[in-house]
Amino acid sequence: xxxxxxxxxxxxxxxxxxxxxxxxxxxxxxxxxxxxxxxxxxxxxxxxxxxxxxxxxxxxxxxxxxxxxxxxxxxxxxxxxxxxxxxxxxxxxxxxxxxxxxxxxxxxxxxxxxxxxxxxxxxxxxxxxxxxxxxxxxxxxxxxxxxxxxxxxxxxxxxxxxxxxxxxxxxxxxxxxxxxxxxxxxxxxxxxxxxxxxxxxxxxxxxxxxxxxxxxxxxxxxxxxxxxxxxxxxxxxxxxxxxxxxxxxxxxxxxxxxxxxxxxxxxx
Amino acid sequence: xxxxxxxxxxxxxxxxxxxxxxxxxxxxxxxxxxxxxxxxxxxxxxxxxxxxxxxxxxxxxxxxxxxxxxxxxxxxxxxxxxxxxxxxxxxxxxxxxxxxxxxxxxxxxxxxxxxxxxxxxxxxxxxxxxxxxxxxxxxxxxxxxxxxxxxxxxxxxxxxxxxxxxxxxxxxxxxxxxxxxxxxxxxxxxxxxxxxxxxxxxxxxxxxxxxxxxxxxxxxxxxxxxxxxxxxxxxxxxxxxxxxxxxxxxxxxxxxxxxxxxxxxxxx
Amino acid sequence: xxxxxxxxxxxxxxxxxxxxxxxxxxxxxxxxxxxxxxxxxxxxxxxxxxxxxxxxxxxxxxxxxxxxxxxxxxxxxxxxxxxxxxxxxxxxxxxxxxxxxxxxxxxxxxxxxxxxxxxxxxxxxxxxxxxxxxxxxxxxxxxxxxxxxxxxxxxxxxxxxxxxxxxxxxxxxxxxxxxxxxxxxxxxxxxxxxxxxxxxxxxxxxxxxxxxxxxxxxxxxxxxxxxxxxxxxxxxxxxxxxxxxxxxxxxxxxxxxxxxxxxxxxxx
Numbered sequence: 143x144x145x146x147x148x149x150x151x152x153x154x155x156x157x158x159x160x161x162x163x164x165x166x167x168x169x170x171x172x173x174x175x176x177x178x179x180x181x182x183x184x185x186x187x188x189x190x191x192x193x194x195x196x197x198x199x200x201x202x203x204x205x206x207x208x209x210x211x212x213x214x215x216x217x218x219x220x221x222x223x224x225x226x227x228x229x230x231x232x233x234x235x236x237x238x239x240x241x242x243x244x245x246x247x248x249x250x251x252x253x254x255x256x257x258x259x260x261x262x263x264x265x266x267x268x269x270x271x272x273x274x275x276x277x278x279x280x281x282x283x284x285x286x287x288x289x290x291x292x293x294x295x296x297x298x299x300x301x302x303x304x305x306x307x308x309x310x311x312x313x314x315x316x317x318x319x320x321x322x323x324x325x326x327x328x329x330x331x332x333x334x335x336x337x338x339x340x341x342x343x344x345x346x347x348x349x350x351x352x353x354x355x356x357x358x359x360x361x362x363x364x365x366x367x368x369x370x371x372x373x374x375x376x377x378x379x380x381x382x383x384x385x386x387x388x389x390x391x392x393x394x395x396x397x398x399x400x401x402x403x404x405x406x407x408x409x410x
Numbered sequence: 411x412x413x414x415x416x417x418x419x420x421x422x423x424x425x426x427x428x429x430x431x432x433x434x435x436x437x438x439x440x441x442x443x444x445x446x447x448x449x450x451x452x453x454x455x456x457x458x459x460x461x462x463x464x465x466x467x468x469x470x471x472x473x474x475x476x477x478x479x480x481x482x483x484x485x486x487x488x489x490x491x492x493x494x495x496x497x498x499x500x501x502x503x504x505x506x507x508x509x510x511x512x513x514x515x516x517x518x519x520x521x522x523x524x525x526x527x528x529x530x531x532x533x534x535x536x537x538x539x540x541x542x543x544x545x546x547x548x549x550x551x552x553x554x555x556x557x558x559x560x561x562x563x564x565x566x567x568x569x570x571x572x573x574x575x576x577x578x579x580x581x582x583x584x585x586x587x588x589x590x591x592x593x594x595x596x597x598x599x600x601x602x603x604x605x606x607x608x609x610x611x612x613x614x615x616x617x618x619x620x621x622x623x624x625x626x627x628x629x630x631x632x633x634x635x636x637x638x639x640x641x642x643x644x645x646x647x648x649x650x651x652x653x654x655x656x657x658x659x660x661x662x663x664x665x666x667x668x669x670x671x672x673x674x675x676x677x678x
Numbered sequence: 679x680x681x682x683x684x685x686x687x688x689x690x691x692x693x694x695x696x697x698x699x700x701x702x703x704x705x706x707x708x709x710x711x712x713x714x715x716x717x718x719x720x721x722x723x724x725x726x727x728x729x730x731x732x733x734x735x736x737x738x739x740x741x742x743x744x745x746x747x748x749x750x751x752x753x754x755x756x757x758x759x760x761x762x763x764x765x766x767x768x769x770x771x772x773x774x775x776x777x778x779x780x781x782x783x784x785x786x787x788x789x790x791x792x793x794x795x796x797x798x799x800x801x802x803x804x805x806x807x808x809x810x811x812x813x814x815x816x817x818x819x820x821x822x823x824x825x826x827x828x829x830x831x832x833x834x835x836x837x838x839x840x841x842x843x844x845x846x847x848x849x850x851x852x853x854x855x856x857x858x859x860x861x862x863x864x865x866x867x868x869x870x871x872x873x874x875x876x877x878x879x880x881x882x883x884x885x886x887x888x889x890x891x892x893x894x895x896x897x898x899x900x901x902x903x904x905x906x907x908x909x910x911x912x913x914x915x916x917x918x919x920x921x922x923x924x925x926x927x928x929x930x931x932x933x934x935x936x937x938x939x940x941x942x943x944x945x946x
Contacts (some may be wrong), residue, residue: 287899288888292895293898294902300906329575363567367579367580598843598865620852627823627829634921635851637835
């Protein structure tokens with residue numbers, strides 16, 4: 143997207159928020175590379191969503207500026223903290239993620255995602271916590287948690303097996319298999335794949351239609367869809383964050399992130 | 411199907427029921443356009459299913475006469491009632507649907523569906539409450555509830571996300587995306603797509619094989635398959651009907667149906 | 679696989695077990711035709727898995743020698759027992775299966791399956807109890823339980839509807855539809871299909887990568903993935919085995935197996 147500057151540019155540093163007619167458009171545009179998430183970015187998203195929850199927005203449209211959707215956690219940020227005080231910081235990190243994920247679980251209005259480019263780690267795992275996912279044909283999806291020496295987050299250990307079966311879920315979560323947009327659509331992670339050249343327009347057309355639905359029906363429909371597994375999602379989030387504390391709190395865990403960052407450095 | 415007249419023609423007005431060797435064939439053939447359902451049609455189906463439940467039928471084959479499977483609820487019928495006494499009639503409507511859907515949830519013998527043509531709204535949402543679904547290549551599937559200003563019914567808010575993932579389910583239930591038979595099969599709504607020219611024969615061949623299975627195995631198998639989510643289906647049905655009461659009981663809800671009917675009229 | 683003889687050849691009769699660097703490779707190689715399972719084979723597998731659970735193996739790789747993966751239960755063995763004392767033996771058979779299946783439900787390390795050829799009955803139903811499933815392009819999958827006059831086993835009445843939706847699951851479990859490797863992959867039974875000529879090498883490459891993951895992450899990841907449905911799987915196993923007792927304990931059930939074996943004999 144080319145994004146007109148709005149007043150939101152003054153309130154947020156790493157996201158762009160545009161209040162539109164009937165919806166709120168939140169775009170990742172982080173100072174970090176590849177729209178990775180650190181606690182500051184997460185808090186900005188949570189704050190923008192809290193505003194959208196209480197104003198007259200009928201839904202939230204989540205996207206990103208540029209050619210990347212989101213590469214997940216900002217490991218450079220996290221490793222600095224972990225090497226400082228592993229026990230304390232691993233707990234803080236896990237709690238930050240838990241609260242961020244819970245914001246999506248509890249959100250009462252539909253969340254539509256426009257996946258403009260690569261969605262990696264938490265950036266891919268977030269999709270099943272949203273409601274409709276439209277992907278650019280050039281986007282791809284990967285959750286290479288084991289490469290970071292990490293266990294699954296963002297409820298993916300619960301949602302991925304539900305959506306695509308345990309065989310495909312494990313190949314993504316354990317073996318880090320990368321999916322094209324078409325593959326992600328066939329497996330149920332994505333609602334529909336749209337052509338790159340008209341991606342933004344196609345998304346906006348569909349958003350306009352959704353926004354024309356009366357708000358009582360939208361709210362009740364989302365409540366119906368989510369009521370069966372809200373508590374299961376809360377429990378999955380809880381369990382995953384407890385596992386993250388154990389992994390990041392161990393020397394094995396910190397070493398794995400360091401090894402991953404070293405490998406990335408070597409590639410440059 | 412070309413349907414030979416049987417004694418059932420005298421007992422039912424909107425469906426044709428043929429007791430065959432080992433199974434009961436129920437065909438929609440309503441006086442309303444496009445096999446839409448009003449309380450009378452629903453009660454006829456429930457009555458035919460009650461008979462099939464207690465006689466020596468090993469299974470029920472559900473289909474329709476003509477080129478349409480079922481367009482869901484008969485909104486012309488419903489809007490007449492709603493404009494009469496919104497509060498009272500919205501409750502009656504929701505209760506009628508609740509009981510109809512519950513008949514499918516509780517049915518102990520396999521229900522096979524031969525989807526000969528378009529399956530819309532409740533007509534599509536009903537499929538996951540049945541056991542095997544064979545579709546004519548020309549059939550298509552759509553649940554444009556938001557166009558009617560309505561929330562999902564027939565447990566679709568529970569079954570659709572389970573079957574195809576939340577991203578695809580929401581695209582159908584919120585955005586009203588229309589699926590071809592092949593797409594519906596890829597997403598798991600349909601067991602297999604069969605060619606139009608030999609559709610009836612292919613269905614009958616497969617039914618003959620199923621009917622040759624001993625009845626103890628059929629009954630025990632269905633019980634096993636359904637035991638894990640019967641109570642979840644009952645709760646989904648309950649929740650959805652409560653939401654329908656709130657929506658139809660509001661002026662927004664009635665207006666939406668009127669707007670939808672007006673648009674259809676304008677198109678003629 | 680061409681299998682080098684190892685010491686395991688002396689301890690097991692119907693399987694080959696090779697302790698490799700970081701994992702245990704268990705290969706079916708039964709004296710029975712088509713790697714069918716009788717209580718002796720099952721006990722050997724359970725014993726090999728118990729060893730792998732407690733040694734330094736990070737995961738188990740399950741496969742088979744030859745061109746067949748596994749044709750499920752050894753009906754020739756079972757029918758001899760059933761015709762002896764139906765009531766007593768049906769209970770014993772069901773209990774043997776229950777314990778075998780429970781071994782897979784409770785296993786705490788990842789189980790990877792290399793499906794080299796046809797996977798039939800219990801041999802196909804076992805796959806969703808494992809974690810990653812790679813299939814040779816020539817493999818195929820079928821659960822023709824009703825042909826054996828049998829109800830679903832190995833939790834398939836629970837896992838199949840979850841993975842592929844009720845419409846596809848019933849077509850496999852009631853109508854015995856045979857799936858190609860590609861179809862099984864599209865439906866979520868299989869993680870990925872690999873080419874026959876390089877199947878073993880491709881599997882080994884991927885195993886090597888998985889084995890390089892630190893064991894804390896592997897164990898915690900598997901625990902997260904399975905925690906949501908372990909008790910549901912235990913209950914499904916229990917229910918299915920109770921149904922098997924009722925079916926096999928009836929004259930209908932024994933007759934069905936005899937009829938099936940007679941038909942197979944006639945085909946020779």
